[in-house]
Amino acid sequence: MNDLVTKYRDNLDTSIVVSSITAALxxxxxxxxxxxxxxxxxxxxxxxxx
Known part of the structure; x- marks a missing residue:
């Protein structure tokens, strides 16, 4: 299970998430x-x- 979480975190680009939340705000x-x-x-x- 830990390996699956690690793969998800590696594939998720946090800058995309943060920039979209910032733009919405x-x-x-x-x-x-x-x-x-x-x-x-x-x-x-x-x-x-x-």
Whole structure:
């Protein structure tokens, strides 16, 4: 079992995971900020109408 976990960790590129999580956080915070500042139309465009 330990060998399987080691293979998984070796194949997983952590930079891809970290960069996608960081991008999602930045986009989420920017949408929240736009809505708070009154730019509701721009926030809806960025968030695909949600």
């Amino acid at each position: 930045i986009i989420g915070v920017s949408i929240y900020g736009m809505r708070k500042m009154g730019f509701r139309t721009a926030a809806q465009i960025v968030s695909a109408g949600k």
